[in-house]
Amino acid sequence: MDSRTIVELCKQHTMWSWSKSGPLQPLAFERAEGVYLYTPEGKRYLDFNSQLMSVNIGHSHPKVLARMKEAIDGHMLFAAPSAATPVRARLGKRLAELVPGDINSFFFTLGGAEANENAIKAARLYTGRHKILSRYRSYHGATHAAMQMTGDPRRWANEPGASGFIRVMDPIPYDFSFGTTDAERTANHLRYLEEVIQYEGPHTIAAMFVETVIGTNGIQPPPAGWLPGLRALLDKYGILLVCDEVMCGFGRTGKLFAFEHFGAQPDILTMAKGLTSSYVPLGAMGVTDKIAAHFRDNVFWGGLTYNAHPFCLAVAEAVLDVMLEEDMVGNAARMQHVMLAEMAALKARHPSxxxxxxxxxxxxxxxxxxxxxxxxxPYNGSHPAIDRMMAFFKQEGLFTISHWWTLMCNPPLSITEAELREGFAVIDRGLAITDEAVEG
Structure with a gap:
């Protein structure tokens, strides 16, 4: 099929996430390799967002594809989640070795939202408390409870929802200031957060969920000292810290796990996306030894048919091998300096x-x-110039997304310096469109 036929049939017979399907004009991709996507007609796109910040090792890595074929040919393709399998044993042990601290037990899910759903259950069952704290500047998934934790406007159409979810401001909100320095932001926000905890009743709060580095809502690391300060504050009241690393984990930030940058250890860690580089669906919830011990003596009331799916676990093994053997985490750290230099040059040239x-x-x-x-x-809005810029990127073979006033730059961790600069050269040309819209 050509692109037009693919799009027409998809629009006629399938539904689309977060979209009105009528006016939608999606790109049709037939294959992908490395950091590039290809249409049926052969047009090449540089994937500057790793699809959904998830194809961390790049597309169609030959070593992973070979391992996937081996798993299909020589192993059990499905086992009920009540079964023990060799790959489940190996991957659980591997993750225990990779995740810092005493997070050594993992519950395998189908994706990030489901990992967060199960983290909510685990926190409530472990603490005997009901309320969950999260931030307005957040996204935790589109399933029911995860959506109630989510702060951004995608939550609105899914309300009213389950009870017990309390949202608070971020230390760096969109249009409010807790201070101008990291020290001020950290101190003022933690003071504010403690007051909220007092209002809600510390004895009623099971956990606070945070994206270690905010994802869709602005790619925003926390201010210096905030995560250790949060850890200490929550410990004071017996509240668990859950770090959602569905998007920022597995090398995306230049360390295998984002919390390694900030000097604080979560009680529960959720992950997905980069765990299999999105080659197949898989997520996981990791818990500390203390929480794991609780569920050796108490029922964990969670599970779905495809949890701990052996084929998905085998793909995760292969992806982790490639990511570590080819030092893609180190490449992400090295390319940070190139990305920041390119961005600084754009700011110097473009008034928008x-x-x-x-x-x-x-x-x-x-x-x-x-x-x-x-x-x-505006918040939860767009601008005609941004729409024109995004159309220009599509024309020029650059695939990425914009979110309100923000342009995402999240390529696969396998990207080279030359490929990274190739992407920013297209952005440089596209920003001329938004420059024309600058007033005054």
Whole structure:
């Protein structure tokens, strides 16, 4: 089929996430290799967002494809989640060795939202408390409870939802300031958060969920000292810390796990996306030894048919081998400097660039509509110039996404310096469109 036929049939017979399907004009991709995507007609796109910040090792890695074929040919393709399998034994042990601290037990799921759903259950069952804290500047998944934790506007159409979810401001919110320095932001936010905890009743709160580095809502690392300060505050009240690393884990930030940057250890860690580089669906919840011991004597009330699916676990093994053997985590750390230098050059040249940031290969460029720093798009909105810029990128063979006033820069961790600069050269040309919309 050609691109037009594929799109027409998909629109006629399938539904689309987060979209009105009528006006939607999706790209049709037939194959992918490395950091590039290809249409049926052979047009090449540089994948500058790893699809959904998830294809961490790049597309169609030959070593992983070979291992997938071996798993199909020589192993059990399905086992009920009540079964013990060799690959389950191996991958659990491997993750225990890779995750710092005493997170040594893992519950395998089908993706990140489901990992967070099970983390909510585990926190409530372990503590005997009901309430969950999370931040407005967050996204934790589209399933029911994960969506109630989510702060961004995708939650609105899914309300009313389950009870017990309390959302708080972020230490670096969109339009509010807890201070101008990291020290001020950390101290002021933790003071504010403790007051919220007092209002809600510490004895009623099971856990606080945080994206270690905020993903869709701005690619925002926490201010210095905030995560250790949060850890200490939650410990004071017996509240668990859950780090959602579905998007920022597995090398994306230049370390295998993002919390390694910030000097604090979670009680529960959730992961997905980069765990299999999205070659197949898989997520996981990791818990500390103390929590794992609780569930050796108490029922964990969670599970679905495809949990701990042996084929998916085998793919995760192969992906982890490639990621570590080829030092893709180290490459993400090295390429951070290239990305930041390219972003700084764009800000110097383009009046529409408001701000930029990157940690590893987790980056974002903010756009403004005037020289006073007014964001080019409103909260939960867009701007015609941004839409035109995104159309230009599509025309020029660059695949990425924008979120309100923010342009995402999250290529596969396998990207070379030349490929990274190739992407920023297209962005450089596209920003001329948003420059024309700058007022004054």
């Amino acid at each position: 660039v408001r701000d930029f940031r990157a940690i590893g290969l987790f980056g974002a460029i903010e756009l403004q509509k005037d020289r006073q720093g007014t964001r080019m798009a």
